[in-house]
Amino acid sequence: MAEKLRSGAMPTLEMVAAQAGVSRATVSRVVNGSPKVSPDVATVVQAAIDELNYVPNRAARSLVSRKTQAIAMVVPESAAKVFDDPFFAAVVQGVALYLEDTDYTLNMIIESGAASHKTRRYLLGGNVDGALVVSHHTGDHSYSELSRTLPVVFGGRPLSDVGGDNYYVDVDNFAGACTAVEHLIASGRTKLATIAGPQDMPPGVDRLSAFHSTLGKHGLTSDLVEVGDFSPPSGAEAMRRLLARGEPIDGIFAANDQMAIGAYSAIREAGLSVPDDIAVVGFDDDNYGSTATPPLTTVRQPSVEMGRRMAEMIVGLIENRPVDTVTTLDTELVIRDSA
């Protein structure tokens, strides 16, 4: 009943046309800002639209235009579960903020299992005009193939970017890691070690190679490398292993903040202090680092900006505008008290 009232209250093109004394077609033209409508008629129609508080019906429009004006954001459940990672939320925010100024709508879909059948059907079923796939630290891109059928933009470089035909936005992990290590060196640390990320994920690989590369640039070298899985506990363990090697260490570059925080505790366990004995630099600049004691010096990833760019990219793709295949964002060294 209330149902009926609601829909009954919803004005249609037809009603506006009647109000304004013109045909549906004309109203449609006004609504879509067609140039071929005389100013005076347009005014009358606009008045009718305002008066009736008319809002075009999206479904009807989609049906004929074959555009849904919707963009899907696919988040692997794993990422969602480890929601402690603020990265994801920031990306969503960026996407949403960009889309706010467009006519697109953001459809969030949490993916259970790799590219489940249901999700694929949804994406391929013409429910959205394009898809955004975020998978932060992972290189999983089981959606690559979808891009042949639907515009897809990835957040983070696909690990196996075969053919280079994937559109994606990524941060410059290598350069960012370099500035981190440079900072450590510039502040006089020479006995550096690193807690690297998984070597099957692009960020893990790039940040580690940047560590070696930067060291080399300064005539230094180090085999003090331990790998973690980006979680705080793994950082702590890696740090313990590093310390257990018995070699002197005065600076640590952790591949992300969470592991850096883990390292903090291992360092304290060993009776050492940050940054007096060991300087620590992280990567990401999430709130794990900013609220730690001492506040962590880290490399900031422009997560919100990343979301914004992804949105910009997908919209460009959908609207057939020329779009760069890859966008790389710069990072920024945030100097706090740990190094």
Next chain:
Amino acid sequence: MAEKLRSGAMPTLEMVAAQAGVSRATVSRVVNGSPKVSPDVATVVQAAIDELNYVPNRAARSLVSRKTQAIAMVVPESAAKVFDDPFFAAVVQGVALYLEDTDYTLNMIIESGAASHKTRRYLLGGNVDGALVVSHHTGDHSYSELSRTLPVVFGGRPLSDVGGDNYYVDVDNFAGACTAVEHLIASGRTKLATIAGPQDMPPGVDRLSAFHSTLGKHGLTSDLVEVGDFSPPSGAEAMRRLLARGEPIDGIFAANDQMAIGAYSAIREAGLSVPDDIAVVGFDDDNYGSTATPPLTTVRQPSVEMGRRMAEMIVGLIENRPVDTVTTLDTELVIRDSA
């Protein structure tokens, strides 16, 4: 061109009907699981559907059924900006997880300014079947009125829940805060103070009154109350003011983790230690608290569950099932090292 191929490749009811040698109507019935279709025909149709990989067109369906199968999640931009608050992300996760098992889609919309015209139009324009409004710590519910036109479920009790006609899911702030204070008292602390949240927000109010109430229950009393705005810096300042009063304090109940962390630094500044000199208990259990040193004892809010319940509620409302007006979730005391 690719465009054309895509749509051309998209099978329609018509095509399935042809394949199966039946009418569109019959296929539609099968798709919608109508009971009035003979089993054998249903089988044939289903086979055709599978073969053609048919997926019903949502727009067309919406057009006639006047249902969008979409639910909007409205997030005030302020909340999004302070994305350091993991609460929001967790709620979204809960919502998405629940909706995953339904036919509904989640439309995220970030609200700039209070209930902008654009958002209202969107919500009222028949783009969604219902809306979810989250505003964590704020009591802002400029969307209350919408609920007369569209099913709306709030996350967090509206501050002015006039008429009690708003549907919402909330955590039991009062009870949660009570357990926090009880814990402080049980561990022998008697000179308690609290860093309260804004008194124009339900959680702020409830948590403070729980503080007084619990104290009273134990024959205690305290006028050591300072208000913060839920941010870490405000917590630090409140703590300084508390300390500046010169009265002895051996236990602090902070209305949220972020302020508790702020308090940590003020306590250290004063040369005191947590928990030896002053025990600290927070509220929320976000990662500010869990990664702090020492790890914060706090009251966990079931954020993901909250999202799940909100989703469940809105779907119930949309489908006209009986739904409780309010759902209150229990909190859980997480004891770590700060108290």
Next chain:
DNA sequence: TCACTTCTTGAAAGCGATATCTCATGACGA
């Protein structure tokens, strides 16, 4: 065997927009 439910299935009418096509209308050059 006939009249009459009970099932199945097909035909057709929209849902609310967009877009193509057609038709006036008035301007303008010859």
Next chain:
DNA sequence: TCGTCATGAGATATCGCTTTCAAGAAGTGA
């Protein structure tokens, strides 16, 4: 004054699907 054109506006065909409505098939009791 007449034909040629732009041009603005109306008619109308879809878009893909749901849903009466009606009709044919099948089953039932008399």
